[in-house]
Amino acid sequence: MKSTILGGLALVLMATGAAFAEDTQVPVTFSGGHDIGRGDFGRPVNLIAAALGVKPEVFREAFSGVTPAKGRGPSGEEARRNKEALMKVLKPHGITNDRLDEVSNYYRFRPQNGELWPTTSAKAHAIVEGGKIKKIVVTEPGSGYCSTPTASIQGMNTALKVTLKYSTELKKNGGIDAIEVATK
DSSP, X not given: OHHHHXXXXXXXXXHTTOOOOOOEEEEEEEEOOOOOOTTSTTSOHHHHHHHHTSOHHHHHHHHTTOOOOTTSOOOXXXXXXXXXXXXXXXXXXXXXXXXXHHHHHHTOOOGGGTOOOOOBOOEEEEEEETTEEEEEEEEEOOBOOSSOOEEEXXXXXXXXXXXXXXXXXXXXXXXXXXEEEOOO
């Protein structure tokens, strides 16, 4: 009896033009987000600095005292001097040698071999009703974005603004915090 009443109610609503519009989930596609800045010494400085709990400028200052061994691994003496230069700037910010090693090892990569530091792709969808975006839902923030990725909604010519969230948690660092329709 309940389904007959509800079915009848739906017919009445449809007959009076009060039919319910159905929301549609449309995938959001991400591209980029792994650009390294010019003054970032070939490293994802935004991610490293956030993982260490300092501003990017602090890490850039610390790394400016490092002398990279080009085309080879550093000698023991070079490694010691480089670590000393880094810690001279980072230690006053409460960063230990162990934490610096943990973060450095996590974000270590060889671009010449086509490698990238650890990343997880973000996932999101837009709730669309009548061709208009009602909201955007991030279902997986991803991680490892050191620059803002481009986001687009399949089949829609809508500019989106992506905001990243940086964290000291390595597996969450550089994830998508929010996506909004960009205002003009």
